[in-house]
Amino acid sequence: MQSRYSMNQKNKKPFLKWILISLGIVVVLAGGVSAYWMSLHNWDIEESLEALSPSEAAVETVEPKEDVSSQEGEAPMPEEPQSPIESEKPAEPESAEKPETPPAEDPPASEEGKAPEQEETPPAKEQPVKDATIYQDNLKLPAQPTIINNVVIANKQHPLPQSYAPGESKEARAAFEAMRAEALKAKIDLTAFSTYRDFARQKVLYDGYVAKDGQQAADRYSARPGYSEHQTGLAFDIGETGQEQHWASATFGDTKGGKWLMDNAHRYGFILRYPEGAEKITGYMHESWHYRYVGKEMAADVYAKGVTLEEYLGIY
Numbered sequence: 001m002q003s004r005y006s007m008n009q010k011n012k013k014p015f016l017k018w019i020l021i022s023l024g025i026v027v028v029l030a031g032g033v034s035a036y037w038m039s040l041h042n043w044d045i046e047e048s049l050e051a052l053s054p055s056e057a058a059v060e061t062v063e064p065k066e067d068v069s070s071q072e073g074e075a076p077m078p079e080e081p082q083s084p085i086e087s088e089k090p091a092e093p094e095s096a097e098k099p100e101t102p103p104a105e106d107p108p109a110s111e112e113g114k115a116p117e118q119e120e121t122p123p124a125k126e127q128p129v130k131d132a133t134i135y136q137d138n139l140k141l142p143a144q145p146t147i148i149n150n151v152v153i154a155n156k157q158h159p160l161p162q163s164y165a166p167g168e169s170k171e172a173r174a175a176f177e178a179m180r181a182e183a184l185k186a187k188i189d190l191t192a193f194s195t196y197r198d199f200a201r202q203k204v205l206y207d208g209y210v211a212k213d214g215q216q217a218a219d220r221y222s223a224r225p226g227y228s229e230h231q232t233g234l235a236f237d238i239g240e241t242g243q244e245q246h247w248a249s250a251t252f253g254d255t256k257g258g259k260w261l262m263d264n265a266h267r268y269g270f271i272l273r274y275p276e277g278a279e280k281i282t283g284y285m286h287e288s289w290h291y292r293y294v295g296k297e298m299a300a301d302v303y304a305k306g307v308t309l310e311e312y313l314g315i316y
């Protein structure tokens with residue numbers, strides 16, 4: 001029993017020793033914390049004591065933190081006093097507006113999604129309205145003619161080289177003579193009063209029309225040099241002998257010869273090149289007298305489909 005008691009007495013001594021050591025550590029730590037606190041306040045005791053007051057200390061210390069938190073978007077300090085919270089309230093509506101902003105941006109975004117559709121539609125509509133009567137700016141005469149499906153193209157969008165001078169097509173001339181022979185049976189004396197014209201000849205003609213009617217009017221019925229289909233040697237201006245008053249005139253289409261050509265020219269390889277109502281496609285007003293040789297097969301196809309050469313070749 002004694003031994004047990006003495007054992008307890010012996011054990012108490014180290015226990016007290018540890019209590020004293022712990023107290024010493026607490027004192028040292030408290031002193032260190034106090035010293036650190038005073039060091040934060042310029043070693044001034046009053047300032048350090050005032051800093052312990054929650055209301056005033058928070059105002060001083062939190063305000064700079066608020067700027068940082070508002071800039072960095074950090075969560076507000078939990079123990080912040082009322083004044084910083086009130087000053088932060090303006091920031092809360094800002095963050096609240098942010099969710100509102102995307103919905104406000106959504107309608108414009110959807111409108112932007114619709115806008116391209118509306119913008120894409122006009123170009124699609126403008127394509128058929130493409131005006132082939134207008135010469136392209138700065139379009140120079142090419143070194144080679146445009147040939148599609150073995151057809152030499154000559155219009156305001158596809159000019160010919162200035163040096164392109166094939167002369168009148170013998171094949172086209174032969175086809176015309178055969179056609180003329182048949183028309184004579186119906187007492188229609190066809191004549192081709194203008195066929196091949198080279199660049200220089202077209203220039204003289206065009207310049208004369210411009211001087212007479214002005215360029216805007218001349219561009220409707222005459223081609224600028226390099227742009228005339230007559231330079232291909234495959235275009236035939238057709239009239240009737242003895243009916244010169246209808247030559248190169250809209251009235252030719254109402255004559256017996258003009259109507260006969262409309263119904264039969266395709267059988268000889270000729271197509272009415274500038275039909276009525278196709279000025280925006282062909283580039284020229286209706287010319288009842290201007291026929292273009294393309295060969296019997298193609299002429300019959302173009303006639304059956306009732307399209308222009310541009311549409312038939314897919315260049316409009």
Ligand SMILES: [Zn+2]
Binds near residue numbers: 230235236237290291
């Ligand atoms: Zn012509």
